[in-house]
Amino acid sequence: MLQPIPDIKRVGRDHKPDDTIVYVGGVAIGGRRIVTIAGPCAVESAGQMLATARAVKEAGATILRGGVYKPRTSPYSFRGLKDDGLRIIADVKRETGLPMVTEAMDARHLDSVCGHADMIQIGSRNMQNYTLLEEVGKLRMPVLLKRGFSATLEEFLLAAEYIASGGNDQIVLCERGIRTFETSTRNTLDLSAVPILKKLSHLPVIVDPSHGTGIWWLVPSLARAAVAVGADGLLIEVHAAPEQALSDGVQSLRPDKFAVMMAELRRVAMAIDREI
Amino acid sequence: MLQPIPDIKRVGRDHKPDDTIVYVGGVAIGGRRIVTIAGPCAVESAGQMLATARAVKEAGATILRGGVYKPRTSPYSFRGLKDDGLRIIADVKRETGLPMVTEAMDARHLDSVCGHADMIQIGSRNMQNYTLLEEVGKLRMPVLLKRGFSATLEEFLLAAEYIASGGNDQIVLCERGIRTFETSTRNTLDLSAVPILKKLSHLPVIVDPSHGTGIWWLVPSLARAAVAVGADGLLIEVHAAPEQALSDGVQSLRPDKFAVMMAELRRVAMAIDREI
């Protein structure tokens, strides 16, 4: 059962009773408004990225996502456009005005990622990559820290503490499903994590139902649940043509389904005195 | 990933495309109205039961719960009032007019449980007690079938099929948390189970956030999430004095907190065009 975690000296509520608000290119995460971060799993081309960005912006997303360095289980899978992808990100940001989050897998990516994106994502597989966490702790750049797929909440908060202990407390925590025996979903989305993390820590907490389920038609209902449980934001994979996606197409929403979902989420948000 | 399950011949959507509605003493489970089943973990005394029943009824619960046969991990724990508890159930039903669900752990309990309660609960530990499922399949009595704490959704639906194949299709499925590596909660509530079960099966699906979390202050937020994800009902542990409960006090809501939660749930239900 829930135990105090003495070592969360900076990310714990004891250190700072008030909620932290993290600003990403002018968008506040952690306040009354629930933030939607949307976009494709991977940046594949300028056209794909721009079409998706415009669609999700129109539907209400306020931050874009898209990976250019992709951690893939097999070395022979598509692993991202790297620098070419960062240039696309810069173009799409200029065109749409949306801030952007992308993943860095290595300390050596940080310079270029910081030069093009507005928020650095630390992915699940790197949640306990402590040397990377330390480097990110030295930056003054917002961080999206995803829970490891088998990390306890204590380990998750201590990973955030690695970053915060370096001086960077602009951290957003992201629940994205954990590994369990159940095989009908890619992961098991652990929505209890949201109220627990918010009780133990002052950091904002968002939810990724796309990775959390791995199945596109489950995303809207789990997104509604995430809003209802108290998440400060959502991370949603959207792709203009999921069946052609180079990765994770099966869990990506089409833009029209995304827009329908956003309308539903607005009503749920209002029901708990928030907005989206 | 999600596979068809050929052997769910009677509980599968292919067999019956329309939603099944299960009637429990006049209360419909599976329709537009979300049903709240509430009450203590165990029937402890007539006074405790009646006080709790009146409080949950006033707050909007329409079915009572309370165990008289209690499966307990240790043989030396309180294991329920048995026949004395059934008599209390009969009295409380008469006083309040609420129908009642209680657990049967053994085929030999079925006669007396059917004589006093309106719905039989098959608990998580007995989800694969196949001889019990077969006996319950011969009855014409609504059944609340709880997911085993390590059962896949396929195993869960096949357990329901055991009951249905005997001729009893008045079955309500209940997600109540699964066993994972995470130790900050008693179980990990798997809310993805709700839309998956509803896609694969025509049976109503409810959620038990009390066992699903094991911590009373998590119950309201997870109950909101359960409503938002599409559950047809909730199973909530409420105790007039949780600190004196003979079992599960730590996960039981006080009546006043339960009433606050119900008001919140009404708003979330409206936001998805349902009511509670």
Next chain:
Amino acid sequence: MLQPIPDIKRVGRDHKPDDTIVYVGGVAIGGRRIVTIAGPCAVESAGQMLATARAVKEAGATILRGGVYKPRTSPYSFRGLKDDGLRIIADVKRETGLPMVTEAMDARHLDSVCGHADMIQIGSRNMQNYTLLEEVGKLRMPVLLKRGFSATLEEFLLAAEYIASGGNDQIVLCERGIRTFETSTRNTLDLSAVPILKKLSHLPVIVDPSHGTGIWWLVPSLARAAVAVGADGLLIEVHAAPEQALSDGVQSLRPDKFAVMMAELRRVAMAIDREI
């Protein structure tokens, strides 16, 4: 980490420091000699059973296994020959002189099982079927209690305590694999369980590598490991024609492979000053 379990009042080492030896038709389980229980998953016919029994006896097995009541995930799978199977068991015992263990799934099976078999198996799915455990506790018959596939060792020992608290302490514990995220094996065989159970309890502990892996060619190496880790016995599925088995063929050894394995096990047993 390992904690004392106050409620194992009768099965705990504190209650009885010396190892318990359980006698099954003259065969001692828990002494220096490691016992091999072998046979098919299910009794299918007199011919199949007798052929397998003779083969495993010749290779060194001293107790036969074979199910007549089969807990199956789907109601439409083969569920055992029931009374016809018990008659076959009686015949095969007479022919071979081997004692036999078979599963009871329900209190109502106990009379007939006790009349034909020498040891009652309580299967994994029934490890927390507490009314069944209580009935078995009233008997004076050896019990083979299999660990639930998601039971902690504490829950396992408390299940044994249910039986022992009724007065029957002729209990053999069986580790048979637990449910984890790993999908390449049917279960994950938890061999650490053996020395832990033997430290906490005076009861004999055996291992079932057939269910523990679900793959026949893994059985001999895991059986060697089970002997080396200190198990008091093995439970091995053997079938004269695995490809024709009505259940679990994929994890059953052919008699010739079983004989080769037994020869290997003898050498490992000698290396730790035991015999088989």
Next chain:
Amino acid sequence: MLQPIPDIKRVGRDHKPDDTIVYVGGVAIGGRRIVTIAGPCAVESAGQMLATARAVKEAGATILRGGVYKPRTSPYSFRGLKDDGLRIIADVKRETGLPMVTEAMDARHLDSVCGHADMIQIGSRNMQNYTLLEEVGKLRMPVLLKRGFSATLEEFLLAAEYIASGGNDQIVLCERGIRTFETSTRNTLDLSAVPILKKLSHLPVIVDPSHGTGIWWLVPSLARAAVAVGADGLLIEVHAAPEQALSDGVQSLRPDKFAVMMAELRRVAMAIDREI
């Protein structure tokens, strides 16, 4: 169940049917002789390291272990002596003549680790740190790749493939326990992994029962089981004074217990026609 893994193009048995032997400072891993790698969790001082090294060498260990970069869950735990530790390693190697393995957590550690150690360990938390795996793939240095604590065997082999696809096939796989629901041990040692990995891949496979159990008195019995199941080596934490260890003392063997264990292992190894 076990499926072919098409992407293990270089580490798969299809690519190379014969067992790979990895040479570490003249010691062959993967042949008939089972290799014992032993030493403290962390290099703490020259005295501690030398005392432990001499003791484990005398008892039969042929490779030393000891961490100087320590991945720790909390940023406030002892995280290794870093460069000072590497200098101690160099001294101890000179004194004892034993080759040494130590962990690199970051590509930036590789130069100095390669300059002092004979084998690079990639720890469990970095098993899917793909940029690190790629850098290690460019080296011509033996690698000890530990299974992630929640990695499937497929993911484990694909992590090895990352290294091999870069041209470095001097890889030793290490099973070190997986994360499950069981809490009495730190991890659940998955010994089935050994024969499965050896069937699918030509790489040597060793076992770490110290991390696999987290409890020192379980190490000898699980080490015996690892030898019996077919492991090519063992990784054992030994500390001259475990109660004063800066990390993992509770799972470290004293040198005298280690020597007793080695004598037992010799007998088990002989029983399966190997030596240690």
